[in-house]
Amino acid sequence: MSDKIKIAYLYEDLMNTYGDSGDVKILAFLLKEQGYDTQVDNISLGADFNAFDYDFLFFGGGQDFEQTVVAKDLVRHRDTIKDYIEASKPMLCICGGYQFLGKYYTMVDGTTIQCLDILPLHTIFKADHRMIGDTEYQTEWGTVRAFENHGGRTYFDDKNKLKPLGKMIEGYGNNPEDKAEGMRYKNTIGSYSHGPILKNENIAKAIANKIIHSHQDCLATAK
Ligand code: GLN
Numbered sequence: 001m002s003d004k005i006k007i008a009y010l011y012e013d014l015m016n017t018y019g020d021s022g023d024v025k026i027l028a029f030l031l032k033e034q035g036y037d038t039q040v041d042n043i044s045l046g047a048d049f050n051a052f053d054y055d056f057l058f059f060g061g062g063q064d065f066e067q068t069v070v071a072k073d074l075v076r077h078r079d080t081i082k083d084y085i086e087a088s089k090p091m092l093c094i095c096g097g098y099q100f101l102g103k104y105y106t107m108v109d110g111t112t113i114q115c116l117d118i119l120p121l122h123t124i125f126k127a128d129h130r131m132i133g134d135t136e137y138q139t140e141w142g143t144v145r146a147f148e149n150h151g152g153r154t155y156f157d158d159k160n161k162l163k164p165l166g167k168m169i170e171g172y173g174n175n176p177e178d179k180a181e182g183m184r185y186k187n188t189i190g191s192y193s194h195g196p197i198l199k200n201e202n203i204a205k206a207i208a209n210k211i212i213h214s215h216q217d218c219l220a221t222a223k
Pocket of ligand 1: 017060061062063064067094095096097149150151152153
């Protein structure tokens, strides 16, 4: 086990809308400040992947077309991603990446993509209305300001298991009805926030700390 922190960026070349790759850069910067070098691997189409080789998984947003391409390949990695999430290892999923954790995503043209079915949520495009604009919401770590652009509306199928990441102050978040943004389950966070979300120092530092703890746990187990 190396002392370097290893980050898997799932489908970096396909899922990286509206500055999401900035999330990984910000984390690398914060981890460096704490004395850790990082290695970022792009896990793209056809790649072998064991989630437990990594200290952190990142999954960015994407357009519907890219999501249909990714969905076909992603299914191979379902079990390793599920086991990683259940083991309370840290993961951040944005927009399309967040939608992929649920059961399915029904797109604007009515086509349904089967998603990973790891967490009890689903996403559906209901009317000819995209949720675009600035967002602001209250989280455990304070106020977060970001930008959203999505057609999909996400609904939790088990509100006891999943908690929202934040309470909306401005914008839509998961959907127009719930006034809630994103999702938390163990150390996995899903969010509709681009911009990137981790330009918000409060949540960026919280995630960097989760990564350091997870890394230290792995080093301790390997000894
Ligand atoms: N294509 C998805 C939607 O429109 C996700 C968008 C995104 O990742 N920005 O809902």
